[in-house]
Amino acid sequence: MSEMIDAVLAGADPATLAATPLPATTRAVVVRRDETSMFDGMASRDKDPRRSIHLAEVSLPEIAPDEVVLVVMASSINFNTVWTSIFEPLPTFGFLDRLGRESSWGARHALDVHVMGSDAAGVVVRAGSAVRNWRVGDAVTVHCNYVDDQDPSGHDDSMLAANQRIWGFETNYGGLADLTIVKANQLMPKPAHLTWEEAAVNALCNSTSYRMLVSRNGAPVTPGDKVLIWGASGGIGSFAVQHTLNAGGVPIAVVSSESKAATLRELGVEHVINRAERDYRFWKDPTTQDESEWRRLGRDIRELVGEDPDIVFEHPGRSTMGASVFVTKRGGTIVTCAATSGYMIEYDNRHLWMRLKSIKGSHFANYREAWAANQALVDGRIVPPLSAVFPLERAGEATYEMHHNRHEGKVGILCAAPREGLGITDPELRARVGERRLTIFRRHDQED
Numbered sequence: 182m183s184e185m186i187d188a189v190l191a192g193a194d195p196a197t198l199a200a201t202p203l204p205a206t207t208r209a210v211v212v213r214r215d216e217t218s219m220f221d222g223m224a225s226r227d228k229d230p231r232r233s234i235h236l237a238e239v240s241l242p243e244i245a246p247d248e249v250v251l252v253v254m255a256s257s258i259n260f261n262t263v264w265t266s267i268f269e270p271l272p273t274f275g276f277l278d279r280l281g282r283e284s285s286w287g288a289r290h291a292l293d294v295h296v297m298g299s300d301a302a303g304v305v306v307r308a309g310s311a312v313r314n315w316r317v318g319d320a321v322t323v324h325c326n327y328v329d330d331q332d333p334s335g336h337d338d339s340m341l342a343a344n345q346r347i348w349g350f351e352t353n354y355g356g357l358a359d360l361t362i363v364k365a366n367q368l369m370p371k372p373a374h375l376t377w378e379e380a381a382v383n384a385l386c387n388s389t390s391y392r393m394l395v396s397r398n399g400a401p402v403t404p405g406d407k408v409l410i411w412g413a414s415g416g417i418g419s420f421a422v423q424h425t426l427n428a429g430g431v432p433i434a435v436v437s438s439e440s441k442a443a444t445l446r447e448l449g450v451e452h453v454i455n456r457a458e459r460d461y462r463f464w465k466d467p468t469t470q471d472e473s474e475w476r477r478l479g480r481d482i483r484e485l486v487g488e489d490p491d492i493v494f495e496h497p498g499r500s501t502m503g504a505s506v507f508v509t510k511r512g513g514t515i516v517t518c519a520a521t522s523g524y525m526i527e528y529d530n531r532h533l534w535m536r537l538k539s540i541k542g543s544h545f546a547n548y549r550e551a552w553a554a555n556q557a558l559v560d561g562r563i564v565p566p567l568s569a570v571f572p573l574e575r576a577g578e579a580t581y582e583m584h585h586n587r588h589e590g591k592v593g594i595l596c597a598a599p600r601e602g603l604g605i606t607d608p609e610l611r612a613r614v615g616e617r618r619l620t621i622f623r624r625h626d627q628e629d
């Protein structure tokens with residue numbers, strides 16, 4: 182452990198932290214450029230993140246004026262950790278090289294190792310000379326929208342910026358490390374009633390679901406809307422369910438097991454479809470879909486809520502998109518941010534145009550949206566779906582679990598925090614939100 186991490190763990194004041202030397206290197210979870218072809222010719226499911234993910238000691242570069250250094254107390258596994266670790270759809274080193282060509286500060290990112298991770302909760306220990314709103318000692322969480330404020334294309338909605346990037350996926354120095362470097366405009370206040378590991382698992386997925394279902398940039402839920410949510414107990418799904426309930430909508434949650442259904446019921450969801458039990462076969466074979474199976478899903482939804490969904494929250498992609506377009510209500514919206522099962526999508530366009538439906542693409546969130554999503558956590562209106570916690574050394578195993586859909590909600594990673602349960606500074610708010618509610622996913626995971 183470095184002197185700096187010891188100082189943060191001891192709760193040192195800002196002046197002491199500022200006077201404590203920064204270590205020259207950090208422990209970090211990486212993939213390596215010289216291993217990007219290690220899985221060539223293998224099927225996706227056989228590519229094992231435990232082989233490609235390494236714990237390494239990585240040098241920390243000088244920070245730019247608009248950046249801060251954080252001691253990362255905890256981070257999380259996201260699906261982009263899976264993509265990075267199996268080098269799909271592309272090795273991420275191409276992203277790093279492109280950033281490297283942009284500027285001398287960008288050049289710091291073009292390394293032969295990629296420090297992964299797009300979530301973090303921690304403490305600011307250095308702030309660049311242009312940082313105004315944050316100080317050494319601040320407890321923060323980090324959102325992953327990495328934007329260049331000198332680019333005019335990003336000044337309406339920063340997600341539209343020509344060179345918008347996802348930190349820790351399309352940049353280096355991600356959150357799966359003891360220390361990380363982020364731009365000051367990625368920082369948000371850490372929810373004071375949460376532990377470090379609870380605080381670290383939200384920003385990426387919560388902000389994504391907020392943009393999709395709350396922001397005017399997505400398909401905002403209005404009271405009474407019926408919302409079909411695929412993967413409703415997964416990372417983005419578990420936030421989608423909560424945002425839908427908070428907006429007065431009615432989630433129809435799709436999951437693949439009874440234990441996931443039980444988790445969602447405790448979260449307040451009335452209507453759950455177990456897709457494994459219903460055994461939908463949307464595809465007869467790899468190239469042909471079965472409309473009668475789309476109809477069967479549609480009937481199941483009508484049986485539960487009496488009508489077709491106003492909004493479908495899509496991300497499985499190829500497996501489900503045909504069904505999603507079919508079951509959406511006349512005039513309704515399919516909002517999509519991903520294609521886990523395949524991005525070459527097929528649907529029957531007659532059902533889209535004749536019934537005046539729309540497909541809305543969405544990607545992460547701008548700073549305003551990420552901040553609003555974080556505020557809902559800060560206020561206790563959204564709870565973190567933390568189900569399991571791994572130490573940094575076992576990030577490969579945690580990523581393997583996610584790759585094989587063996588997790589619920591979010592998987593947290595302890596970085597500099599030596600154990601779980603640290604970081605709560607507002608126990609009164611924690612008591613008001615309720616220990617049981619804050620630990621729904623964790624308790625269900627431990628019972629399974």
Ligand code: NAP
Nearest residue numbers: 260389412415416417436437497500518519521522544545
């Ligand atoms: P996750 O925690 O693995 O949850 C996804 C859930 O989707 C799974 O738990 C599974 O739930 C369900 N699912 C998977 N394959 C399916 C299929 N073929 N048919 C039906 N349901 C299926 O992952 P996540 O963090 O929620 O991310 C989901 C996707 O969104 C990933 O592809 C990720 O890369 C993407 N994403 C995109 C953004 C963005 O900004 N564009 C942000 C976050 C995530 P059940 O087995 O219980 O049904």
